[in-house]
Amino acid sequence: MNLILLGAPGAGKGTQAEKICEKLSIPAISTGNMLREAMANGTEMGLKAKSFIDAGKLVPDEVVIGIIRERLQAADCKNGFILDGFPRTIPQAEALDEMGVRIDRVIDIEVSNEKIAARLSGRRVCLKCGATYHVEYKAPKTEGVCDACGDTLVQRKDDMPETVLDRLKTYHEQTEPLKDYYAAKGILRVVEGQEAVADTTARTMQALED
Numbered sequence: 001m002n003l004i005l006l007g008a009p010g011a012g013k014g015t016q017a018e019k020i021c022e023k024l025s026i027p028a029i030s031t032g033n034m035l036r037e038a039m040a041n042g043t044e045m046g047l048k049a050k051s052f053i054d055a056g057k058l059v060p061d062e063v064v065i066g067i068i069r070e071r072l073q074a075a076d077c078k079n080g081f082i083l084d085g086f087p088r089t090i091p092q093a094e095a096l097d098e099m100g101v102r103i104d105r106v107i108d109i110e111v112s113n114e115k116i117a118a119r120l121s122g123r124r125v126c127l128k129c130g131a132t133y134h135v136e137y138k139a140p141k142t143e144g145v146c147d148a149c150g151d152t153l154v155q156r157k158d159d160m161p162e163t164v165l166d167r168l169k170t171y172h173e174q175t176e177p178l179k180d181y182y183a184a185k186g187i188l189r190v191v192e193g194q195e196a197v198a199d200t201t202a203r204t205m206q207a208l209e210d
């Protein structure tokens with residue numbers, strides 16, 4: 001199954017991507033994580049992406065399209081994949097179509113703007129393995145330390161309140177039109193994000209079937 005997860009920053013796309021990855025044994029592909037990894041490694045692409053990411057803006061289409069084109073050719077994508085954070089613009093969606101990539105389902109996770117602000121301000125991430133935590137809702141066993149790999153957790157620069165507003169604006173302007181794009185193809189399903197992750201997961205799994 002080839003899936004796309006849509007939703008505002010902090011709607012919980014990454015968490016659901018991990019759950020679906022476990023259940024269906026298909027890779028979760030996060031452009032955000034790939035870009036952050038490139039930034040941490042100081043690659044040319046990482047340096048180019050940094051100014052956009054830190055400002056809450058989108059990285060140019062040709063950069064992320066290039067990343068995805070290459071990633072989808074890997075052997076582990078043969079039986080399907082979950083795209084988390086791609087596409088984020090209409091040209092990115094059109095690029096997928098032009099690559100001949102068939103998408104089976106697009107799950108849109110809806111969460112109110114107020115909840116999103118609270119979720120992002122408490123979010124902590126591991127730059128080494130990409131795991132995400134929340135100081136209140138999903139605390140690591142030891143404060144500030146990644147359960148999965150033991151690395152130090154950090155707050156993303158773009159999770160600071162002043163940048164969050166820019167990211168929400170970017171989302172509404174550039175990414176939300178994708179809902180209509182995929183609804184017109186009959187493959188969009190809307191899931192209301194719930195308080196408990198397990199409840200959202202149950203609804204997401206249901207949406208994959210109908």
Ligand code: ADP
Binds near residue numbers: 054084
């Ligand atoms: P979130 O979904 O919480 O906003 P991500 O980790 O998916 O976070 O993305 C972080 C940042 O990386 C985005 O704000 C954007 O700058 C950049 N980015 C990720 N995916 C894309 C994409 N498909 N197109 C353009 N920029 C992207």
Ligand code: ZN
Binds near residue numbers: 128147149151
């Ligand atoms: Zn880690």
